[in-house]
Amino acid sequence: MSKQKIVIIGNGMVGHNFIEKLVASEGYANFEVHTFCEEPRVAYDRVYLSSYFSGKTAEDLSLVKPGFYEANGVKIYMNDKAIDIDLEAKIVKSEAGVEIAYDKLIMATGSYPFVPPITGNEREGCLVYRTIEDLDMIQAAADKGKVGVVVGGGLLGLEAAKALKDLGLETHVVEFASRLMPVQLDDGGSALLKRKIENLGVSVHCSKATTEIVAGDDCVNKMMFADGESLETDIVLFSAGIRPRDDLAKQVGLKLGPRGGIQINNQCLTSDADVFAIGECALHDGMIYGLVAPGYAMAQAVVDQLNSKTAAFEGADQSTKLKLMGVDVASIGDPHGTDENALSYVYENGPEEIYKKIVVTPDGKKLLGAVLVGDAEDFGNLLQIMLNDMDLPEHPDALILPNRDGGGADLFGPDALPDTAQLCSCYDVSKGDIVDAVEGGCCTMADIKATTEAGTGCGGCVQLVTNVLNNELEKRGVEVNTDLCEHFGYTRQELFHICKVEEIKDFDTLLSKHGKGHGCEICKQAVGSIFASLWNAYALEEDKIPLQDTNDNYLGNMQKDGTYSVIPRVPGGEITPEKLIVLGEIAQKYKLYTKINGGQRIVLFGAQMNDLPAIWKRLIDAGFESGQAYAKALRTVKSCVGSTWCRFGLDDSVTMAIELENRYKGLRSPHKIKMGVSGCTRECAEAQAKDIGLISTENGWNLFVCGNGGMKPRHADLFASDLTTEEVFRYVDRLLMFYIKTANRLERTATWMDNLEGGLSYLQDVVINDSLGLASELEMQMQALHDTYQCDWKAAIENPEFTKRFRSFVNVDEPAEQLFVEERGQIRPATESEKLAGIAVQVKELV
Amino acid sequence: MNDFVKVCSTNDLVKNAGVAALVDGVQVALFYIDEEVFALDNFDPVGKAYVMSRGMIGDLKGELMVAAPLQKQHYNLKTGVCMDIEGLSIPTYPAKIENDQVFVSC
Ligand code: SRM
Ligand SMILES: Cc1cc2nc3c(=O)[nH]c(=O)nc-3n(C[C@H](O)[C@H](O)[C@H](O)COP(=O)(O)OP(=O)(O)OC[C@H]3O[C@@H](n4cnc5c(N)ncnc54)[C@H](O)[C@@H]3O)c2cc1C
Numbered sequence: 034m035s036k037q038k039i040v041i042i043g044n045g046m047v048g049h050n051f052i053e054k055l056v057a058s059e060g061y062a063n064f065e066v067h068t069f070c071e072e073p074r075v076a077y078d079r080v081y082l083s084s085y086f087s088g089k090t091a092e093d094l095s096l097v098k099p100g101f102y103e104a105n106g107v108k109i110y111m112n113d114k115a116i117d118i119d120l121e122a123k124i125v126k127s128e129a130g131v132e133i134a135y136d137k138l139i140m141a142t143g144s145y146p147f148v149p150p151i152t153g154n155e156r157e158g159c160l161v162y163r164t165i166e167d168l169d170m171i172q173a174a175a176d177k178g179k180v181g182v183v184v185g186g187g188l189l190g191l192e193a194a195k196a197l198k199d200l201g202l203e204t205h206v207v208e209f210a211s212r213l214m215p216v217q218l219d220d221g222g223s224a225l226l227k228r229k230i231e232n233l234g235v236s237v238h239c240s241k242a243t244t245e246i247v248a249g250d251d252c253v254n255k256m257m258f259a260d261g262e263s264l265e266t267d268i269v270l271f272s273a274g275i276r277p278r279d280d281l282a283k284q285v286g287l288k289l290g291p292r293g294g295i296q297i298n299n300q301c302l303t304s305d306a307d308v309f310a311i312g313e314c315a316l317h318d319g320m321i322y323g324l325v326a327p328g329y330a331m332a333q334a335v336v337d338q339l340n341s342k343t344a345a346f347e348g349a350d351q352s353t354k355l356k357l358m359g360v361d362v363a364s365i366g367d368p369h370g371t372d373e374n375a376l377s378y379v380y381e382n383g384p385e386e387i388y389k390k391i392v393v394t395p396d397g398k399k400l401l402g403a404v405l406v407g408d409a410e411d412f413g414n415l416l417q418i419m420l421n422d423m424d425l426p427e428h429p430d431a432l433i434l435p436n437r438d439g440g441g442a443d444l445f446g447p448d449a450l451p452d453t454a455q456l457c458s459c460y461d462v463s464k465g466d467i468v469d470a471v472e473g474g475c476c477t478m479a480d481i482k483a484t485t486e487a488g489t490g491c492g493g494c495v496q497l498v499t500n501v502l503n504n505e506l507e508k509r510g511v512e513v514n515t516d517l518c519e520h521f522g523y524t525r526q527e528l529f530h531i532c533k534v535e536e537i538k539d540f541d542t543l544l545s546k547h548g549k550g551h552g553c554e555i556c557k558q559a560v561g562s563i564f565a566s567l568w569n570a571y572a573l574e575e576d577k578i579p580l581q582d583t584n585d586n587y588l589g590n591m592q593k594d595g596t597y598s599v600i601p602r603v604p605g606g607e608i609t610p611e612k613l614i615v616l617g618e619i620a621q622k623y624k625l626y627t628k629i630n631g632g633q634r635i636v637l638f639g640a641q642m643n644d645l646p647a648i649w650k651r652l653i654d655a656g657f658e659s660g661q662a663y664a665k666a667l668r669t670v671k672s673c674v675g676s677t678w679c680r681f682g683l684d685d686s687v688t689m690a691i692e693l694e695n696r697y698k699g700l701r702s703p704h705k706i707k708m709g710v711s712g713c714t715r716e717c718a719e720a721q722a723k724d725i726g727l728i729s730t731e732n733g734w735n736l737f738v739c740g741n742g743g744m745k746p747r748h749a750d751l752f753a754s755d756l757t758t759e760e761v762f763r764y765v766d767r768l769l770m771f772y773i774k775t776a777n778r779l780e781r782t783a784t785w786m787d788n789l790e791g792g793l794s795y796l797q798d799v800v801i802n803d804s805l806g807l808a809s810e811l812e813m814q815m816q817a818l819h820d821t822y823q824c825d826w827k828a829a830i831e832n833p834e835f836t837k838r839f840r841s842f843v844n845v846d847e848p849a850e851q852l853f854v855e856e857r858g859q860i861r862p863a864t865e866s867e868k869l870a871g872i873a874v875q876v877k878e879l880v
Numbered sequence: 881m882n883d884f885v886k887v888c889s890t891n892d893l894v895k896n897a898g899v900a901a902l903v904d905g906v907q908v909a910l911f912y913i914d915e916e917v918f919a920l921d922n923f924d925p926v927g928k929a930y931v932m933s934r935g936m937i938g939d940l941k942g943e944l945m946v947a948a949p950l951q952k953q954h955y956n957l958k959t960g961v962c963m964d965i966e967g968l969s970i971p972t973y974p975a976k977i978e979n980d981q982v983f984v985s986c
């Protein structure tokens with residue numbers, strides 16, 4: 034059987050999503066796929082377009098994994114626009130002259146920004162906000178100008194305004210209607226939003242009609258308004274709505290709606306039985322959906338049909354929750370109460386700037402819509418109540434009133450939700466999917482994200498998904514056992530708190546007051562780390578020894594043969610020739626295997642326990658310090674050469690790396706911490722693969738957090754942009770101390786953040802906006818740890834009681850036998866067969 | 881069974897942790913917990929290295945144990961029996977404390 038030829042016009046978010054779904058479908062072997070991509074790059078994430086200004090690159094935004102199309106035999110025509118369709122012969126023609134016959138054609142041409150027909154709208158500096166090219170133009174115009182105006186106070190307009198503000202422009206929003214976000218919000222919600230946005234330094238002008246744009250006196254342009262006023266600006270950014278790209282469809286005679294849009298039925302079929310339309314170009318039941326989720330649902334419906342399944346798109350909910358300029362805004366269902374008998378409840382909290390409104394049916398039984406501004410925590414709950422047509426409680430206002438005394442909480446627990454309830458609309462994940470994932474072994478929010486993708490889009494659903502997850506775990510008797518181990522019925526975080534509040538500084542006290550038994554390697558290490566974080570307790574003090582793993586006890590990592598590694602700190606990877614020579618001499622003297630390791634420093638392997646103090650004495654005399662490679666602590670800060678040597682370097686990455694290393698060296702934490710500093714976006718230091726990463730920009734440092742390599746590599750997230758050095762340290766102090774206080778044992782920063790409710794934005798709130806009021810305490814604690822830092826090895830060799838610990842045997846003064854063989858001119862541990870064959874030798878026998 | 885040999889004093893032991901001793905050519909791991917001393921062979925049968933004395937000790941389900949430092953298998957301190965891998969155990973040696981002196985018999 035020959036393959037069915039599927040041609041997709043448009044490689045935007047929905048076009049690509051369609052291809053991904055088709056490739057993943059069972060019948061994919063029966064299809065041959067071609068797609069036209071008018072833009073110079075494959076599909077990218079418009080939803081996160083604004084992050085392009087805060088450091089994300091076009092590659093970061095790409096939705097297509099490198100090699101995905103090639104690997105799956107998808108033929109893509111880049112930079113090529115479909116310009117004609119012969120519906121009779123079923124052939125698509127492109128600008129570049131490609132002609133392809135199709136069996137089924139998919140229109141996914143998206144939409145374009147509407148520019149109101151105002152005289153002067155084509156002047157220099159008049160721009161729109163939809164593609165990466167648009168953003169490049171905005172950036173260029175912003176570099177030259179100082180004022181920017183956004184025309185349109187809807188969702189996108191406010192997002193664009195934030196971008197202009199971040200680019201350092203004096204920013205205005207001009208809205209024709211009498212309020213912001215006229216489609217989603219009511220007057221009360223809009224008024225509050227306006228106030229909040231104005232507090233952020235953006236001027237908002239409502240009820241303003243622009244009549245003309247002319248040359249300005251101080252700026253490039255001057256906007257003239259119907260009320261006689263005017264406003265000088267360099268940039269005019271139009272964000273006055275979108276219009277479907279239906280020109281090609283119109284040209285070939287596909288049926289359009291009265292006001293545009295390619296008309297489709299519930300099967301997403303156009304007026305031609307072999308042509309589908311999906312995404313923002315499609316008009317369904319009189320609606321154009323300006324959101325991705327409905328487009329993805331349409332894509333799914335078409336893929337199912339191509340796989341001979343019955344499927345339909347029956348409209349989608351347009352509820353939205355966003356963070357606009359740091360302000361939570363959500364709109365659910367019909368918040369305007371178009372049914373005039375509908376009842377509404379409003380809660381307004383002036384001092385805290387919170388506005389909430391719900392609209393219910395005249396009998397008070399069902400929820401019709403809601404508006405939340407300033408606090409959108411109830412979004413998930415309210416949305417589910419509406420979508421699932423659940424009965425409201427007797428007093429519906431309880432849903433939005435603050436729950437101060439703890440009563441009446443959880444009117445609708447996760448159990449009230451049906452399995453079909455869609456929790457994550459970005460990835461269409463239902464409660465049932467979460468339940469299945471838990472059945473399949475998922476136990477943490479991080480597992481859920483990896484398995485179902487829920488929560489990895491806009492993030493709006495994380496809170497709700499977490500509730501469902503925990504509820505399911507509890508029901509399974511997993512009873513969300515967060516106990517550290519059988520000796521302590523607490524989490525690491527709780528123990529941390531207990532030790533701090535009760536000022537507990539030794540294990541026996543903690544065990545007798547709060548635990549049972551003798552402890553084990555799990556709780557002992559966790560508590561040892563807590564003591565170190567809280568009191569900078571020294572590992573070799575007699576009562577701390579039992580709390581350390583061997584690596585911490587002998588201040589080196591134990592190798593497979595019982596010898597240890599020696600890794601001195603080389604801050605920022607910078608080392609003098611003199612120090613290199615000392616390392617070489619030590620390695621020669623003690624016959625140590627020498628290697629440049631992955632952390633930009635030098636490691637000496639094969640040191641025998643009884644030699645460690647002498648080796649370290651030599652190192653310390655030469656000015657080295659412990660590298661703490663054995664500890665759950667700061668490891669290395671990797672750096673590139675930066676502006677000192679590199680022709681692209683924007684700032685001195687080496688100095689920054691050394692300063693970071695010196696501030697945080699020795700810091701004990703739930704897991705190891707790694708950092709990186711790159712002098713420009715070429716990123717030679719791989720800072721985005723570190724727990725803390727800095728990349729120099731024209732205007733300061735971009736701070737990335739919670740990345741790692743290792744078993745589950747994870748890219749770091751951009752945390753804040755264009756920081757001064759002082760801000761960097763302030764934020765890193767707060768963030769690391771908060772991590773140390775709240776993470777679970779052996780939880781690296783990435784997992785920790787993914788498991789925090791609210792994830793990245795919550796963390797930003799805590800660290801940048803000090804939402805918990807903890808900032809100064811966190812900074813003080815970090816300062817105290819920094820002030821009491823001591824080099825573990827220096828302390829060890831200065832105290833005979835400590836050096837005693839490194840004897841091979843307590844009763845005789847001789848080293849333990851240790852067998853090696855030579856390879857490439859250096860030692861390595863002998864294998865079992867080499868030992869048996871007698872070809873392994875002791876170090877002292879090596880010449 | 882050989883005679884008890886005097887190995888060291890209790891001052892050489894570390895409370896709630898281990899040290900190594902060489903007794904009649906045998907590497908022995910000595911663990912000191914609840915005023916009692918336990919002697920196991922120092923060889924880790926899984927990691928194949930003389931490291932048991934450097935493992936952490938404590939209890940699991942009420943049994944005193946040592947966790948091997950390389951791969952963290954648990955061994956009963958009194959019997960040497962591995963709690964994670966069936967059929968595996970480490971030799972144990974009689975040990976005692978008299979007048980602050982530690983005696984082991986290998
Ligand atoms: C020596 C070195 C390999 C080398 O020859 O290059 C090394 C060696 C070890 N690594 Fe590593 N890692 C080394 C760089 C890395 C890197 C690269 C880097 O830092 O840029 C990574 C990936 C980056 C990261 O961590 O995000 C790395 C990811 C790991 C992991 C996985 C961590 C994770 O989150 O998945 C472990 C296991 C663990 O920590 O639980 C690990 C654990 C280990 C241990 C400690 C395993 C052990 O317990 O014996 C190894 C012994 C170290 C020793 O003997 O001192 N090592 N390890 C590197 C020492 C760097 C240093 O000076 O501190
Ligand atoms: C700044 C911004 C923020 C947004 N935020 C959100 C949000 O938070 N949540 C949300 O749900 N939605 C958001 N959206 C909307 C979302 O991006 C769109 O709903 C989504 O991109 C629609 O996908 P699409 O594939 O239909 O259209 P598009 O992504 O526009 O893709 C259409 C593609 O087809 C190409 N094309 C058109 N005609 C042709 C032709 N003849 N030949 C070849 N190629 C052609 C176009 O060049 C384009 O690349 C946002 C949009 C923007 C711009």
Ligand code: SF4
Pocket residue numbers: none
């Ligand atoms: S990758 Fe594995 S084997 Fe290599 S050093 Fe790291 S932990 Fe050891």
Ligand code: FES
Pocket residue numbers: 456457458459460487488489490491492493494495
């Ligand atoms: S709803 Fe957007 S990530 Fe789940």
